[in-house]
Amino acid sequence: MLSEQLKSLAFETSIGDIVKTIERFRILVVGRSGVGKSSLINYVFGIKDASVAHYKPGESNIRQEFVSPENQYFVLHDSKGFEPGDLSNFETVRTFIEQGSQQHLPLKDRVHGLWLCVETPTAGGRVFERGEEYLLKFAHDIQIPVVLVFTQYDRLVRSKKAELQEEDETLDEVSLRNQSEKNATIAFNKCLQSLQHSLSRLNIPMPHCARVSVRKGYQESVSTLVESTRDVVRDRLGGDAWIMWSIAQRASPSVKMEACVTKGMSSYNHFLSGCMPGSERLLLRDCLEKVHRDIVTCWNFKGEVLDSKEFAYLMLRLSQDDQTESGASHSNIDLISRFIALVTSASPPTQPLESILGFAPNFVQSFSTAVLENTSWLQRFLMTYTVDLVSVLRKLFDTTLTATWDGVQEAYGAYEKSGSRQNLHDRILSNIPQGGHNLKGGEVNGIFRVLFANVMPV
Secondary structure, eight states: OOOHHHHHHHTTTOHHHHHHHHOSEEEEEEEOTTSSHHHHHHHHHTOSOOOOSSSOTTOSOTTOOEEETTEEEEEEEEOTTOOTTOHHHHHHHHHHHHHTTOTTSOGGGSOOEEEEEEEOOSSOSOOOOHHHHHHHHHHHHHTOOEEEEEEOHHHHHHHHHHHHHHHOTTOOHHHHHHHHHHHHHHHHHHHHHHHHHHHHHTTOOOOEEEEOOOSTTOHHHHHHHHHHHHHHHHHHHOTTHHHHHHHHOOSOHHHHHHHIIIIITHHHHHHHTTOOTTGGGOBHHHHHHHHHHHHHHHHTOBSSGGGSHHHHHHHHHHHHTTSSSSOOOOOOHHHHHHHHHHHTSSSOOSSOHHHHTTOOTTHHHHHHHOBOOOOHHHHHHHHHHHHHHHHHHHHHHHHOSBOOHHHHHHHHHHHHHTTHHHHHHHHHHHHSOTTOOOOOHHHHHHHHHHHHHTTOOO
């Protein structure tokens, strides 16, 4: 086993290390009462209790930390009732941002991101008051990551739909929807142009913008907000704060995928790149356990199922199929169903987990004692395990944010039946054939990105 010193070197900047350092993503949400901040926060972070709209202006303490028991990876500060015409209110927000952006503060205590929320205009007119303009200028001057969020965008679409219906009652539903969305986009772009002129007077560029709605049919708009937040945090803060954002948010699987590729496999990417000290003493089991834990953390599901030994054994069993000369994968739906029935029954199973799952003779023993070696077999094994794990979690993410055994069974069934598993395993074998050359970490990362791109379709 590696010493603690070697472990810290070998696993530098893994997801687990980032969580220990930053702990939570700290976000400040600023906006007038009634713009839909609570609904947006609940949606993005997958919680139910962000009640930030019931305070009157001036009642709240912006320094108060809101931490949800449903999602441990973010801290919310809210300027409840921020009225941009009240410049004293602006000073309170400005002071908090200034103090929370000081370079000497530990990264975990700094403000990592700011959402300035304004309601999407539906009838033209001025978008900002002076307080909001000043806030954007101040945020630009101190380079805090800020996203301008136009909330309740669906209202603009519905207003354009109502206008079209008045003009032409014969329009069919599809044409009505398409044209109303087109007209809403035109109106919104005009709004942005007007705003750009206003900001140019203040000598500041347009910030990252996102138009959002939490109503059904607008999921893509929230994903855009999540991606914009990731981009501006990565640009302005640098380092790994954007990874913490990827973990905390629960609205965009693509952002989680990016974090998985960038950091989720760092434990063995370091080894494959030849920069892992003491690698000759590092066990495959230890490396894979850390990769598993990092990726599960990144997806940020509620519940303890994914942290269990039983789930890890289940994923390990799926990877065993490719460790044959033929490289053939076999259906495991029935196997998984029987296994889950046993581990969730009232009486604990009497057989060892490896026996229930039908591991090949001596597989668990050889896996537990194997030392990491830069061989094509090991590369295929690590890649197969990781891709299967991410794919099952991706399918689970499509249906729920709470991991249960029933959900795991359904997610794997969807993964298997879609044919994705066989396709991904075939791609891995073609990239890392039996007896092929040993890949470096950068080459493996490139393969992962291609494979994960095939995981994304719902």
